[in-house]
Amino acid sequence: xSIRHTxxxxxxxxxxxxxxxxAADKPTDPQIAHIAYTAGVIDVEAxxxxxxxxxxxxxxxxxKDMVRDHEAVNVQALDLVKKxxxxxxxxxxxxxxxxxxxxxxxxxxxLDGAAFDKAYVDNEVAxxxxxxGALETLLIPSAQNAELKSLLETGLKIFQGHExxxxxxxxxxx
Amino acid sequence: MQKRHLWIALMLAxxxxxxxxxxxxxxxxxxxxxxxxxxxxxxxTIEWVNKDxxxxxxxxxxxxxxxxxxxxxxxLTLKTAGPVDYFCRFHPNMKGRLVVVP
Numbered sequence: 001x002s003i004r005h006t007x008x009x010x011x012x013x014x015x016x017x018x019x020x021x022x023a024a025d026k027p028t029d030p031q032i033a034h035i036a037y038t039a040g041v042i043d044v045e046a047x048x049x050x051x052x053x054x055x056x057x058x059x060x061x062x063x064k065d066m067v068r069d070h071e072a073v074n075v076q077a078l079d080l081v082k083k084x085x086x087x088x089x090x091x092x093x094x095x096x097x098x099x100x101x102x103x104x105x106x107x108x109x110x111l112d113g114a115a116f117d118k119a120y121v122d123n124e125v126a127x128x129x130x131x132x133g134a135l136e137t138l139l140i141p142s143a144q145n146a147e148l149k150s151l152l153e154t155g156l157k158i159f160q161g162h163e164x165x166x167x168x169x170x171x172x173x174x
Numbered sequence: 175m176q177k178r179h180l181w182i183a184l185m186l187a188x189x190x191x192x193x194x195x196x197x198x199x200x201x202x203x204x205x206x207x208x209x210x211x212x213x214x215x216x217x218x219t220i221e222w223v224n225k226d227x228x229x230x231x232x233x234x235x236x237x238x239x240x241x242x243x244x245x246x247x248x249x250l251t252l253k254t255a256g257p258v259d260y261f262c263r264f265h266p267n268m269k270g271r272l273v274v275v276p
Contacts, residue, residue, distance in 0.1 A: 065264050072227045072244070157205040158228065161265025168266065 207270035
């Protein structure tokens with residue numbers, strides 16, 4: 001067990017996933033639900049900033065896709081925690097994620113035009129990569145409830161799709 | 175448009191719509207097209223049934239695109255023969271293939 005945790009932690013550190021690196025202990029289902037929900041909210045907030053600031057159709061369209069998908073995932077997540085009578089539990093990982101996201105948003109808010117587009121899309125690629133790494137190595141393997149695990153697995157496929165979509169948009173901006 | 179008219183004209187000339195045009199269903203569940211590969215004839219209709227709460231597309235680069243809203247179905251009638259690979263533009267990790275025979 002501890003070897004697997006150490007390996008997962010090492011993988012996260014290698015990916016440069018600072019917020020997740022604090023989660024050395026295996027998160028519980030209520031914590032996993034909170035982390036997954038928080039990760040979705042963060043991406044929706046970044047997307048809303050992009051919809052407001054960007055004048056590039058591809059970037060705005062991408063951001064709208066992010067809002068739509070992540071809100072849909074989070075509706076499912078809320079339905080599931082209600083059904084399972086689980087109360088999502090705030091934790092160090094969620095807090096670190098939110099803090100890092102607030103810093104990123106502050107950075108993005110100061111940029112305009114092409115500089116904003118590039119910074120937003122590059123961050124989307126990096127952010128989805130980071131969340132995917134955490135889902136694969138930590139959150140999915142730690143989840144105890146089968147339905148939660150299944151929702152996380154669907155979430156992983158969505159996030160992997162977004163990562164590829166973001167890479168495609170990044171390629172178009174060049 | 176021109177091509178389409180010609181196609182309709184040809185069908186009228188032949189006297190009938192191709193006899194056994196079928197509708198073939200492709201289900202989308204948790205970001206997977208199933209079956210991933212479909213064999214069909216020109217004139218058949220592909221109906222994508224989206225069980226996800228997410229919007230998807232069936233997109234062929236440089237050619238057609240079908241929008242498939244969450245929990246809805248969308249269709250396309252096949253007009254040209256040949257194999258085509260399609261993907262979801264929103265989630266490019268979703269891939270499918272149509273093998274269309276004349």
